[in-house]
Amino acid sequence: MNSRFLFVLIAPLWACCAFAQQKTVDPCVDFYQYACGNWIAKNPLPADRSRWGRFTELSNHNEKVLLDIVQGAAVVREQRSALDQKTGDAFAACMDTNTINQRGIAPIKAELDRIRSMENLSDLVPELARLQRRGVGLLFNFGARADAKDSNRTIAGLAQGGLSLPDREYYLKTDAKSVEIRERFVAHMTRMFQLAGESVESARSGARLVLEVETVLARASMDRVSMRDPNKTYHILTRSQLAELAPSFAWDQYFEATGAPAFETLNVSQPDYIKQIAADLANTSIDSWRAYFGYHLLGQSAPALPEAFENEAFDFWSRYLSGTKEQRPRSARCVAAVDRQVGDLLGQKYIELTFGADAKAQITQLVDALEKAMAEDIRSLPWMTEETKKAALAKLKAITNNVGSPRKWRDYGKLTIARDDFFGNATRTAQWAYMQQLEKIGKPTDKTEWGMTTPTVNAFYSPQNNSINFPAGILQTPFFDPRRDMALNYGGVGAVIGHEMTHGFDDQGRKFDGDGNLRDWWTATDGAEFDKRAACIANEYSGFTAVDDVKLNGRLTLGENTADNGGLRIALMALQDTLQGKAEKMDGFTPEQRLFLGFAQIWCENTAPQEVRARAMTDPHSPGRYRVNGTVQNMPEFQKAFSCQAGQPMVSQNACRVW
Numbered sequence: 001m002n003s004r005f006l007f008v009l010i011a012p013l014w015a016c017c018a019f020a021q022q023k024t025v026d027p028c029v030d031f032y033q034y035a036c037g038n039w040i041a042k043n044p045l046p047a048d049r050s051r052w053g054r055f056t057e058l059s060n061h062n063e064k065v066l067l068d069i070v071q072g073a074a075v076v077r078e079q080r081s082a083l084d085q086k087t088g089d090a091f092a093a094c095m096d097t098n099t100i101n102q103r104g105i106a107p108i109k110a111e112l113d114r115i116r117s118m119e120n121l122s123d124l125v126p127e128l129a130r131l132q133r134r135g136v137g138l139l140f141n142f143g144a145r146a147d148a149k150d151s152n153r154t155i156a157g158l159a160q161g162g163l164s165l166p167d168r169e170y171y172l173k174t175d176a177k178s179v180e181i182r183e184r185f186v187a188h189m190t191r192m193f194q195l196a197g198e199s200v201e202s203a204r205s206g207a208r209l210v211l212e213v214e215t216v217l218a219r220a221s222m223d224r225v226s227m228r229d230p231n232k233t234y235h236i237l238t239r240s241q242l243a244e245l246a247p248s249f250a251w252d253q254y255f256e257a258t259g260a261p262a263f264e265t266l267n268v269s270q271p272d273y274i275k276q277i278a279a280d281l282a283n284t285s286i287d288s289w290r291a292y293f294g295y296h297l298l299g300q301s302a303p304a305l306p307e308a309f310e311n312e313a314f315d316f317w318s319r320y321l322s323g324t325k326e327q328r329p330r331s332a333r334c335v336a337a338v339d340r341q342v343g344d345l346l347g348q349k350y351i352e353l354t355f356g357a358d359a360k361a362q363i364t365q366l367v368d369a370l371e372k373a374m375a376e377d378i379r380s381l382p383w384m385t386e387e388t389k390k391a392a393l394a395k396l397k398a399i400t401n402n403v404g405s406p407r408k409w410r411d412y413g414k415l416t417i418a419r420d421d422f423f424g425n426a427t428r429t430a431q432w433a434y435m436q437q438l439e440k441i442g443k444p445t446d447k448t449e450w451g452m453t454t455p456t457v458n459a460f461y462s463p464q465n466n467s468i469n470f471p472a473g474i475l476q477t478p479f480f481d482p483r484r485d486m487a488l489n490y491g492g493v494g495a496v497i498g499h500e501m502t503h504g505f506d507d508q509g510r511k512f513d514g515d516g517n518l519r520d521w522w523t524a525t526d527g528a529e530f531d532k533r534a535a536c537i538a539n540e541y542s543g544f545t546a547v548d549d550v551k552l553n554g555r556l557t558l559g560e561n562t563a564d565n566g567g568l569r570i571a572l573m574a575l576q577d578t579l580q581g582k583a584e585k586m587d588g589f590t591p592e593q594r595l596f597l598g599f600a601q602i603w604c605e606n607t608a609p610q611e612v613r614a615r616a617m618t619d620p621h622s623p624g625r626y627r628v629n630g631t632v633q634n635m636p637e638f639q640k641a642f643s644c645q646a647g648q649p650m651v652s653q654n655a656c657r658v659w
């Protein structure tokens with residue numbers, strides 16, 4: 001018997017009903033502190049994390065299950081299944097640091113030489129395509145996507161890309177912190193070039209050139225808030241219109257080099273960006289392009305290169321920018337690598353071991369209960385006309401629910417995973433995934449596809465597929481436990497289901513219809529009423545401080561905050577529907593109080609200040625504290641449950657409500 005059968009079921013992380021609330025805090029003054037204060041005090045940030053919360057706690061638990069699977073698969077050497085071969089060898093190759101260190105930079109030597117030998121723009125185009133095919137992000141992203149207005153069709157798409165730092169603002173802001181980050185970025189790139197064998201002078205000047213190139217790209221880039229509007233990123237062009245827009249770039253040569261199938265039209269998400277950078281291409285020296293391509297290759301390859309590269313990348317990206325003190329153990333990084341490379345194989349094994357038919361049936365019941373509550377909520381909205389309500393209900397009814405895993409697993413039959421070649425595995429996987437994507441151009445959209453692997457602790461709504469999707473990884477404590485008090489389940493996974501459903505009707509999702517097409521199905525007055533209510537949410541969250549003098553961006557986080565508010569309300573409606581007036585107390589709490597506690601306690605977290613700062617600029621989600629307090633302060637139902645009085649902080653004077 002090999003060790004993968006020695007799988008041990010790990011005890012639930014959170015025993016039933018032990019709320020452990022912080023009794024010294026008044027729930028009406030700071031509900032997040034009341035619900036999470038004890039957890040926060042007892043769970044300091046681990047040295048190898050920049051953020052530690054209930055989500056990461058659960059993903060740590062899942063990681064142990066996955067480690068058991070891959071270690072088990074790695075010891076099997078004979079008569080093994082394709083699944084064991086790929087997952088086991090992918091893990092073993094990643095763990096083999098001797099081989100990785102011995103090879104040094106040999107795996108990228110040829111590619112670096114090719115970059116150094118580029119002499120003019122016509123050398124640049126094929127090299128750009130080559131590098132993008134192996135997953136190196138440069139200049140722009142080319143790929144396949146569903147046509148936003150005809151979602152059954154998959155078309156080619158071009159979008160801005162190619163920045164290293166997390167957002168365009170990192171290049172453009174002039175405050176002291178932003179200047180410091182750019183200096184540190186240049187120093188990091190300098191060391192990476194030196195590790196690749198360049199002299200200190202050449203490394204330093206190369207690093208400066210990369211920053212210059214990326215600053216030009218940043219200036220041309222659309223900001224994150226604008227990108228949330230699907231109408232602003234929908235521009236169907238013919239190939240000749242693209243050539244007119246950006247004449248200095250050899251598009252035909254480029255598309256040919258990517259290996260994409262033939263196509264006539266494509267979506268260009270940011271035409272201004274494409275126009276601008278194509279014009280800049282010609283005015284930029286070939287030295288700059290060599291440096292830019294070279295650094296991106298090094299940066300993307302760092303996790304699969306010798307330790308010195310990995311450590312340098314960790315030092316800048318994780319230690320300096322995110323506040324993580326130590327790297328995760330090698331085994332944890334290698335589990336993550338296997339999940340990235342062949343996630344659907346790992347997922348098949350994971351779900352077989354962890355997610356039974358019972359759990360699936362219970363979650364499906366919960367989804368039905370939430371859908372019923374959302375329909376009731378839509379019907380009772382005072383601000384929406386019957387006409388729009390009818391369309392909204394039709395969209396709700398058309399939502400596809402996927403629970404546990406995708407309906408079809410990816411087929412890795414043509415992908416080679418070798419036990420002695422971690423670098424090659426990473427490159428082949430990236431190339432394979434890229435080609436899988438490009439081959440979809442011109443084909444009908446596969447609406448069953450998932451963008452997350454099954455063990456992931458997360459969930460998602462897809463506007464183009466009009467589907468809500470819950471990987472098995474999240475369907476556990478503290479979100480869900482079939483044996484515990486249902487009020488906690490409604491506050492946990494119930495609010496998550498409600499959140500994903502509400503995404504279909506947030507400022508972004510509402511622009512798509514039940515078939516996943518970008519189409520305005522709202523009357524003009526209802527649209528204006530929606531915008532007014534959404535603006536209330538945006539203003540509320542813009543008032544919250546992330547860290548120091550950094551505020552949240554209420555427009556960037558609008559969709560998530562709308563989904564939190566709507567999701568919790570419909571979870572409460574669904575719970576009340578099942579209670580039918582019965583209100584038994586447990587541990588001194590009413591069912592409504594337990595639901596709010598269950599909700600708040602999925603958001604407990606400790607986060608490094610550097611990470612909070614970075615997320616305030618890039619993350620569409622608010623920090624845990626505001627996901628809780630920002631939501632409950634809008635809810636009279638919460639205030640009633642905890643007998644809060646007007647004037648207390650958890651009773652907003654200007655309560656916002658969209659759904």
Ligand SMILES: [Zn+2]
Nearest residue numbers: 499503560563
């Ligand atoms: Zn969300």
